[in-house]
Amino acid sequence: MTYQAEFRVWRGDSTGGSFESYRVEVHEGEVVLDLVHRLQATQAPDLAVRWNCKAGKCGSCSAEINGRPRLLCMTRMSTLSPDEPVVITPLRAFPVLRDLVTDVSFNYAKAREIPGFIPPAGLGPGEYRMQQEDVERSQEFRKCIECFLCQDTCHVVRDHEENKSVFAGPRFLMRVAELDMHPLDAAAEAGLDRRATAQDVHGLGYCNITKCCTEVCPEQIRITDNALIPLKERVADLKYHPLVWLGSRIGLRRKD
Amino acid sequence: MVSTETGPPTGTGVHSPGRAAVPQRQLRTDRWWLPQLATVTGLLAFIGYSTWRAFEGAHYYAPPYVSPFYSPCLAANCVPVRGGADWTLFGDWWRLSPALLVLIFPLGFRLTCYYYRKAYYRAFWSSPPACAVPEPHTRYTGETRFPLILQNLHRYFFYVAVPFAMILTYDVALGFRNTGGEWGHAGLGSFVLLGNVALIWAYTLSCHSCRHIVGGRLKHFSGHPVRHRLWQFVGRLNVRHMLLAWSSLASVGLTDLYVYLVSSGAFGDPQLF
Known part of the structure; x- marks a missing residue:
């Protein structure tokens, strides 16, 4: 089945822009990115769009379709009404470069602020041994394709540009959680308490767990329930639970 | 456009x-406001009902059933519940409804619950109203x-x-008596209380x-197999935390309503055995 769809695509750059309307033929089984490519091939050869794998694994084609942050390649046309125009804009939390392409360097800056995995002392490459049950929590977070849809939809930075300096965003707080749950991460031995930095440096307290990051994740990672809330609970152990704090100080609480 | x-x-x-x-602040075309409307309606309905019942101070004991709003009793001005959790910790100077001493704890539990926080931040405070819908506030500190x-x-x-859930479980056991206090009997209310406490436990444990x-909080599950199993069990419940939050909220209100209807004589509790 084919039909003519109306596409309204935001065209412009950091100096301004507007919506351009196109009519384009839709074939059965296509995704929005197919149609954007058809527009490039037939009507708008200078339309800028970032894409790569077309399989929902590279995280490049993030945009907003009918106001919702989505991957262009993972949004089937069959899920959209054929009678309504398809409105596409670039990610609205980041500076626009041109058309559907945004500057996501905010995310790379935040990634660099998080100290990476700290290897345990006395173990060389190839000597790491971990039990499956100890790593499966972190493995869920490793599914992240860094499409930055969660960063885009999070109202802490989307609606408050001034918070970008103090808030790492869900993707990178999940990274902190991943490392804090890592069975071989030796941050504590190196004098780094990831729970403290999550709250004091990466802005975990700004998260009000409204779950938009989880809603938009194309990898279905349960970011809020499995990363952000457990991290908040770990921070509560450290900062808001005097008995736990005292127990760890006087050695009653053994390391686990 | x-x-x-x-x-x-x-x-x-x-x-x-x-x-x-x-130019548009948001471009969503779906009914993103519907879940928030449902949340506001549901929570306001419960708040309205529970406020009335908490201040009423009457019709909360229909032997052998006691309303979950009034158990345990911590004041001296309760109707005596046969074998019930009546501890007059607050003495007789407390003149208001005894429910107020009890309800503040489940209220705090639900008010700080991670699910309810999401629900009321979105529905009542519009922070955010929905995903990718801008919030109206000029400043945000979370x-x-x-x-x-x-x-x-x-x-x-x-x-x-x-411990509150334990006390409600004890109340369920008391409900398996007849009006004369003999054990081994049950009415419809016994099972109303039983269903309610099952949902309360499921919500609490999730x-x-x-x-x-x-x-x-553990870093190594492999060294704590029992706690790992417990964590997995709670995790399976936790996936349904929203469902359990709403169903237990509804059940506690309906259980209280059942006790009210029986106590006030509006409804006769059918005796099953």
Whole structure:
């Protein structure tokens, strides 16, 4: 089945822009990115769009379709009404470069602020041994394709540009959680308490767990329930639970 | 749809300088406001009902059933419940309804619950109203400051919620008597109380703080197999935390209503055996 769809695509750059309307033929089984490519091939050869794998694994084609942050390649046309125009804009939390392409360097800056995995002392490459049950929590977070849809939809930075300096965003707080749950991460031995930095440096307290990051994740990672809330609970152990704090100080609480 | 050329944005939020100059604040075409409307309606209905019942101070004991709003009794002005959890910790100077002494604990547990926080931040405070829908506030500090930093006290309310659930379980056992106090009998109300306490336990145990306490705080599950199993069990319940939050809220209200109807004589409790 084919039909003519109306596409309204935001065209412009950091100096301004507007919506351009196109009519384009839709074939059965296509995704929005197919149609954007058809527009490039037939009507708008200078339309800028970032894409790569077309399989929902590279995280490049993030945009907003009918106001919702989505991957262009993972949004089937069959899920959209054929009678309504398809409105596409670039990610609205980041500076626009041109058309559907945004500057996501905010995310790379935040990634660099998080100290990476700290290897345990006395173990060389190839000597790491971990039990499956100890790593499966972190493995869920490793599914992240860094499409930055969660960063885009999070109202802490989307609606408050001034918070970008103090808030790492869900993707990178999940990274902190991943490392804090890592069975071989030796941050504590190196004098780094990831729970403290999550709250004091990466802005975990700004998260009000409204779950938009989880809603938009194309990898279905349960970011809020499995990363952000457990991290908040770990921070509560450290900062808001005097008995736990005292127990760890006087050695009653053994390391686990 | 505005399609005229727009200059560079100079506002805040999605209209901050450098971002795409899209005139509309949001472009969602679905009914994103519907879940928030349902949340507001549901919570206001419960708040209205429970406020009336909490201040009423009557019709909360229809032997052998006691309303979950009034158990345990911590004041001296309760109707005596045969074998019930009546502890006059507050003495006879307390003149208000005894329910107020009890309800503050489940209220705190639910107010600081991670699910309810999401629900009321979205529905009542519009922070945000829905995903990718701008919030109306000019400033946002989240849970970094007083009073919202107190949300971190959730685990303390969890600690209190467990003995409360135990007391309600005891009340269910008391409900398997007849009006004369003889054991081994049941009416429809016995099973109303039983269903309610099952939902209360499921909601309490599915709590994110519970999940952390039973095992989530560990770095190595392999060294703690029992806690790992407990964590997995709580995790399976935790997936349904929203469903359990609403169903237990509804069941506690309906159970109280059942006791009210029986106590006030509006409905006769059918005796099953």
